Amino acid sequence: MDYPDRFDVIVIGGGHAGTEAALAAARIGAKTLLLTHNIETLGQMSCNPAIGGIGKSHLVKEIDALDGAMARATDRGGIQFRVLNARKGPAVRATRAQADRILYKAAIRSILENQPNLQIFQQAADDLIMEGDKVKGVVTQTGIRFHAHSVVLTAGTFLGGVIHVGLDHHTGGRAGDPPSIRLAQRLRELPLRVDRLKTGTPPRIDARSVDFSVMQPQPGDTPIPVMSFMGQADEHPRQVNCFITHTNARTHEIIRGGLDRSPMYTGVIEGIGPRYCPSIEDKINRFADKDQHQVFVEPEGLTTHELYPNGISTSLPFDVQMELVRSIRGFEQAHITRPGYAIEYDFFNPQDLRHTLETRHIQGLYFAGQINGTTGYEEAGAQGLLAGYNAAARALDREAWYPHRDEAYMGVMVDDLITLGTSEPYRMFTSRAEYRLILREDNADLRLTEKGRALGLVGDQRWARFEAKREAMEQELQRLKNTWIHPGTAESEQLNGKLKTELNREYNLADLIKRPELGYRDVAGLKGFPAEDSQAAEQVEIQLKYSGYIERQKAEIEQVRRQENTRLPDDFDYSQVSGLSNELKLKLDQQRPETLAQASRIQGMTPAAISLLLVYLKKRQ
Numbered sequence: 001m002d003y004p005d006r007f008d009v010i011v012i013g014g015g016h017a018g019t020e021a022a023l024a025a026a027r028i029g030a031k032t033l034l035l036t037h038n039i040e041t042l043g044q045m046s047c048n049p050a051i052g053g054i055g056k057s058h059l060v061k062e063i064d065a066l067d068g069a070m071a072r073a074t075d076r077g078g079i080q081f082r083v084l085n086a087r088k089g090p091a092v093r094a095t096r097a098q099a100d101r102i103l104y105k106a107a108i109r110s111i112l113e114n115q116p117n118l119q120i121f122q123q124a125a126d127d128l129i130m131e132g133d134k135v136k137g138v139v140t141q142t143g144i145r146f147h148a149h150s151v152v153l154t155a156g157t158f159l160g161g162v163i164h165v166g167l168d169h170h171t172g173g174r175a176g177d178p179p180s181i182r183l184a185q186r187l188r189e190l191p192l193r194v195d196r197l198k199t200g201t202p203p204r205i206d207a208r209s210v211d212f213s214v215m216q217p218q219p220g221d222t223p224i225p226v227m228s229f230m231g232q233a234d235e236h237p238r239q240v241n242c243f244i245t246h247t248n249a250r251t252h253e254i255i256r257g258g259l260d261r262s263p264m265y266t267g268v269i270e271g272i273g274p275r276y277c278p279s280i281e282d283k284i285n286r287f288a289d290k291d292q293h294q295v296f297v298e299p300e301g302l303t304t305h306e307l308y309p310n311g312i313s314t315s316l317p318f319d320v321q322m323e324l325v326r327s328i329r330g331f332e333q334a335h336i337t338r339p340g341y342a343i344e345y346d347f348f349n350p351q352d353l354r355h356t357l358e359t360r361h362i363q364g365l366y367f368a369g370q371i372n373g374t375t376g377y378e379e380a381g382a383q384g385l386l387a388g389y390n391a392a393a394r395a396l397d398r399e400a401w402y403p404h405r406d407e408a409y410m411g412v413m414v415d416d417l418i419t420l421g422t423s424e425p426y427r428m429f430t431s432r433a434e435y436r437l438i439l440r441e442d443n444a445d446l447r448l449t450e451k452g453r454a455l456g457l458v459g460d461q462r463w464a465r466f467e468a469k470r471e472a473m474e475q476e477l478q479r480l481k482n483t484w485i486h487p488g489t490a491e492s493e494q495l496n497g498k499l500k501t502e503l504n505r506e507y508n509l510a511d512l513i514k515r516p517e518l519g520y521r522d523v524a525g526l527k528g529f530p531a532e533d534s535q536a537a538e539q540v541e542i543q544l545k546y547s548g549y550i551e552r553q554k555a556e557i558e559q560v561r562r563q564e565n566t567r568l569p570d571d572f573d574y575s576q577v578s579g580l581s582n583e584l585k586l587k588l589d590q591q592r593p594e595t596l597a598q599a600s601r602i603q604g605m606t607p608a609a610i611s612l613l614l615v616y617l618k619k620r621q
């Protein structure tokens, strides 16, 4: 049957990409349907119950700056919060939260259910409704036809999913969930380049069978950090410790003894796994000289005894899993509640996407999350938000939008995927961003909230709070610049004890903060009162301390921006550009960069080759 209502946007899949996509589309006013296998698994964390970490928290805070759900749900579900790299510079600082997976899911579901313009429907999508090269809707498992202007596909690890434990395998989307076989087959008929990837997860353990007294406790930070700009530490649930233990020589021996029944080492699994989240058998093989590996023992929640032993992801046979787990200190009597496994799934070459995440060959069809070759909730959520916004913008006839590499980690990720593609699961790192000093987690709001407001993504509450912070920052900056400390006064005496060389002339407070020996706290209260808004105070301090570097990076960005504005036509015939190597002609022809800046990031591209393109473009005009 044809469903009686017509939608602007249909989102397939209620994971991390799908929920952000549906929320973003609905926030800007599009009539949106979220179609997912099971309402109970909305926002489910397939693997470790943790959000954030290095590079990833930047994405979470950017989603948050655009009023997405991930950071707010983390504040409501987080049971241990830490700021990683706290002693290093602000560019690489990252907030990480251990989450209670039940509370996290409940928070996501509540945000979804309270979002105006958004309907949820439980059923598998089996087919797409097509008209020529345009997508027009979705057909479900029982034949219900939903019609829409745009469709966002976020099927995660479910497309053609095959689960492996040792040499046994069966189809599945993740443990306990069915795969999407029909939809995967249908997508393989469309002009999309498909390949296989794999990922894995460790066995889960019953905490009642674990001896924590021989492990090292790892408490969260105090004061407890928050993930969301709107977050309050008092909305966090009860906080708990994680623990650390290690594998040992015996563990490694057991693993080596099981490799002849490993699906990875016997060639049963063909897909490539995440390099930075390897299985324990992979680690033993790649780092053969290491006699131990760290295992973080993380609680799965406040109302369950299940533990997530982070660091021993495996697809070895269950008997080997049992033995290897019990060889680890503290796990000698461990009871495994769920076996570890690996999953292989279809992903699509992201080079077939536009920066808006619309597929190049099928109008109105957008892809986000794991199906684009990424791994991680944060990477998925960020793509979901962008795809959801753009799918809705297309339906509502509004401007498309995506951030550039100098505006957001989201921009870096999408540009990396589209320009370079990926042959292994892509995860975010701070090292992927060339403008790290500008793209900090602490300034995600200042980079994106104003744009998000203009696009209709940011609601009134966040906007009011953001404007108040911005004003507080401005006022504080002016106060610091206009407040002077003179030598020989009581205030200067207070500072001299902390300085290498004493003050010999007058300085304003802003210049004093720039000194390496001093910080905002040493200076701001010398005359007058420090800013009440702690986020504003932190921002003022960072902006002053790093102003030299920030200015230099802004100048570099300006230069690259000029290339960003030089568009390369869709029908550019690269074979006509004389002087370009055949290899580069082929790469440019295959990857079809949209701008000169994107072309410059293609592997093997040289400044000389960019000049040749520029000369050719000028001649064409």
Ligand code: FAD
Residues within 6 Å of the ligand: 012, 013, 014, 015, 016, 017, 018, 035, 036, 037, 038, 041, 042, 044, 045, 046, 047, 048, 123, 124, 125, 126, 154, 155, 156, 157, 158, 159, 173, 174, 175, 177, 179, 180, 183, 199, 200, 201, 277, 341, 342, 343, 368, 369, 370, 371, 374, 375, 376, 377, 380, 381
């Ligand atoms: P998912 O979260 O998988 O959500 C997909 C959603 O789509 C589900 O709700 C599903 O029910 C729904 N769906 C699928 N097909 C259909 C259909 N036809 N119709 C309707 N609904 C459909 N990430 C890491 O960062 N590190 C790791 O070590 C790691 N290990 C992992 C191990 C395993 C075993 C798995 C399964 C995942 C692992 N991940 C890991 C990946 C992480 O779970 C994903 O990156 C993240 O969940 C991707 O989000 P997503 O929204 O793209 O997909």
